[in-house]
Amino acid sequence: MKEYTVAIVGATGLVGKEVLNILQDRKFPVKRMIPLATEESVGTIVEFGEEPLIVQRIEEDVFEAVDFAVFAATIEASEEFAPAAVRAGAIVVDNSAHFRMKSDVPLVIPEINGQQVWEHKGIIANPNCSTIQLLMALYPLDRAFGVEKVVVSTYQSVSGTGKHALQELAEQSISLLSMKEPKCEVYPKRIGFNLLPHIGDFDQNGYSEEERKLRLETRKIMNRDDIRISPTCVRVPVFNCHSQSLNITLKSSATRKQVHDALSEFPGVEVWDALSLDGERKEHDEESELYPVPSECTDRDEVFVGRIRLDDTASSGVCFWSVMDNLRKGAALNAVQILELLT
């Protein structure tokens, strides 16, 4: 079997470390692994399975003989170094937002538009974590019944902002429980015991950057400019796993069982629902799967869906709840699945 040289840009970050774990868990055929980060991390050790690896500083010439470069750093690092990686002959899978909306860069969720990886010109973009979570549930319903409109509210964990945000939530929680004034460095307002309806800058219409990404990336991946999306994105004081509440208007009406089946038959989606399909409440011993919650979905690969209800205020509407580990399917796992398609 062919083996590959892989570079991870941002190997000391939350997504980069998860990429290393997942490549190892899924036995990706690695000949050589090159972990890269900033000057500050040079010499630190990251684990690749049992193997400790020494982190190197990213520079233009580190990509010689690299087959795949996974970027999990910043927009600026992707802008500066991804072209150098491509010039050196590597295929780049980029987790940042920098290339996502460029017309010559495929934006790929393998279960949905995996065949587009072959249209790459050196760079393939990984969608935003909330877009992946939304589309993993929306796409099977669009295929089965047609989706006209979706109203989505997100409840996004702090790991979505990176390693400094995890620390900020922990420190603010300790300060607040000790009756001390918390320090706010990562977010514009306190996140500890709070909710921030503010993810990225607001535009002149009042939408945040995260809300714009959800709309634009969905249209690109589904190749549908007519799909109507009304998003509200909220950062919540949860360490890991994003949640979403969805209200979807379908083109043709569906029963609760049909919605349940369309979702549960889609690869990468798992339905945990309190009601059995004939509407009976499930037995007590299935309590853990009554509905998904962040604490039970962390370190899991699937997008979990629960609380499926027909919307009784609309003729063909459905509501449900979903939870996904944003570091795995929302970032690292999706990137590794893209690499697997390329091998």
Ligand SMILES: NC(=O)c1ccc[n+]([C@@H]2O[C@H](COP(=O)([O-])OP(=O)(O)OC[C@H]3O[C@@H](n4cnc5c(N)ncnc54)[C@H](OP(=O)(O)O)[C@@H]3O)[C@@H](O)[C@H]2O)c1
């Ligand atoms: N977190 C998520 O759920 C998620 C989901 C989807 C997409 N993403 C995207 O994935 C990327 C990484 O996110 P994260 O959450 O892992 O962030 P993070 O925990 O803050 O880690 C950032 C990583 O990037 C490195 N880095 C920063 N600037 C760099 C530069 N100029 N050159 C090389 N390396 C640099 C850091 O190195 P040092 O340790 O040396 O500073 C660190 O390894 C971001 O673009 C983010 O938007 C994240």
